[in-house]
Amino acid sequence: MSGFDVVRFAEALRHGHGGRVGIGYHAHGTEPDAHWVELALPYHPDLIGDPESGVIASGPIATLMDMATSMAVWRRRGRFLPHATLDLRIDYLRAARPLQTVVGRGECYRLGRSIAFVRGQAHDGDPDDPVAHVAGTFMLMDGWA
Amino acid sequence: MSAAPLPPYARLLGLTLEEDADGSPVLVMPFGTDVLGRPGFLHGGAIAGLLEVAAVAALRHALAAEGDARIKPVNVTVDYQRGGRDRPTRAAATIARLGTRIANVEARAWQDDPARPIATARVNFLLVREPEVGRKAGETLS
Numbered sequence: 001m002s003g004f005d006v007v008r009f010a011e012a013l014r015h016g017h018g019g020r021v022g023i024g025y026h027a028h029g030t031e032p033d034a035h036w037v038e039l040a041l042p043y044h045p046d047l048i049g050d051p052e053s054g055v056i057a058s059g060p061i062a063t064l065m066d067m068a069t070s071m072a073v074w075r076r077r078g079r080f081l082p083h084a085t086l087d088l089r090i091d092y093l094r095a096a097r098p099l100q101t102v103v104g105r106g107e108c109y110r111l112g113r114s115i116a117f118v119r120g121q122a123h124d125g126d127p128d129d130p131v132a133h134v135a136g137t138f139m140l141m142d143g144w145a
Numbered sequence: 146m147s148a149a150p151l152p153p154y155a156r157l158l159g160l161t162l163e164e165d166a167d168g169s170p171v172l173v174m175p176f177g178t179d180v181l182g183r184p185g186f187l188h189g190g191a192i193a194g195l196l197e198v199a200a201v202a203a204l205r206h207a208l209a210a211e212g213d214a215r216i217k218p219v220n221v222t223v224d225y226q227r228g229g230r231d232r233p234t235r236a237a238a239t240i241a242r243l244g245t246r247i248a249n250v251e252a253r254a255w256q257d258d259p260a261r262p263i264a265t266a267r268v269n270f271l272l273v274r275e276p277e278v279g280r281k282a283g284e285t286l287s
Contacts, residue, residue: 016181017188020157048153049201057154058218059194066190085189089222 004074006037018067021047021060026103028075035076035109039068041102054098058132061102061122062090065134068106069118073138076108076116081142083116088136096131100124104132114140155198158191162202165237170202174234187229187263195236196252196266197221203238204248204270215273216248227263232256234263246272 010025026038041047041064049057066085074080096102102124110117115137122132151160155172158180163171174180174195182188197218208214238252248270253262 015178017179017191020179021190046153046157051152057152057194058197058221059154059158059190062193062197062221062223063188063190066188066193082183084228085223085225087222087224088189088193089220090193091220092218095217 003078004071004080006071006075009071009074009080010039013067018063021063023064023067028071035072036105036107037068037071037075038103038105039064039071041104043099043101053095055095056098056102058090058092061092061096061104061132062088064102064104065090065106065120065122065132066136068104069108069120069134069136070106070138072106072108072118072120073111073116076111081140083138083140086115086137086139088134091133092131093133094131096122096124102131103127106134116140151198154194158194158198160195160198163235169237170199170206171235171237172199172202174236176229176231176233185231187234189223189225192225192229192234192254192264193221193223193266195234196223196238196254196264197268199236199254200238200250200252200266200268200270203240203252204243204250207240207243207248208272212275214275217271217273219247219269219271221266221268223264223266225264227261229254229263230256235259238268241267244272245274248272 006028026040028037047056104122106120121130123130180191236254241249250268252266255262
């Protein structure tokens with residue numbers, strides 16, 4: 001079992017950029033090897049990137065997936081340890097529907113000594129019809145000044 | 146630059162618009178709680194958002210010369226190079242290629258020194274041009 005308490009950590013993230021965007025806890029894997037975390041991004045007018053359609057900007061989805069994949073790393077490592085995002089690639093498969101909550105699932109599929117490899121998907125109601133797919137890496141900062 | 150105001154998400158980030166010497170758009174993001182990640186540093190998601198807004202602004206600026214088009218982001222790849230500290234961050238973008246249906250845009254964000262970016266991004270857009278926008282440059286639009 002991971003010693004990293006996802007629910008409690010997600011509450012602590014209510015301040016800062018994640019809190020401003022409105023991201024909160026949704027679900028996480030509880031089996032010993034299930035290193036995934038889901039966070040929710042409720043629709044809010046402040047997130048709109050295209051005022052004509054009411055579709056939210058892509059930036060909040062980047063934040064959602066950065067956080068969900070980060071928490072998946074801590075889940076896998078068993079506790080919070082600082083890391084820095086090295087790169088994050090996001091494919092926007094389609095626009096998220098206005099008024100729908102976006103759910104992002106992050107997964108740490110490989111944990112190296114220096115680098116954590118992550119991937120994830122976001123959907124707005126149907127996990128089989130995702131809005132975004134991400135792949136990224138985090139540089140582990142343990143032992144750094 | 147398109148006359149369209151910045152969207153609500155850009156206001157959430159606290160962005161304001163400047164122009165460089167060529168008249169190209171530069172977005173400025175102040176440091177603050179709304180864009181904070183781990184203590185003392187910008188959130189990677191806020192940096193990604195800033196870069197994408199800068200890419201959109203540069204693309205709209207480029208498209209303004211040949212009539213407008215609807216633009217849809219297809220994907221973005223962000224490379225993080227330095228932590229974002231407690232000071233304003235600026236972002237601008239250049240159009241690597243402006244095709245009929247696809248635009249490849251390169252965005253960069255920096256703090257003190259434009260030559261030392263804190264992050265860069267490649268953003269690919271799908272362009273949906275209105276039929277009358279497809280005319281050759283120089284042809285007068287009535």
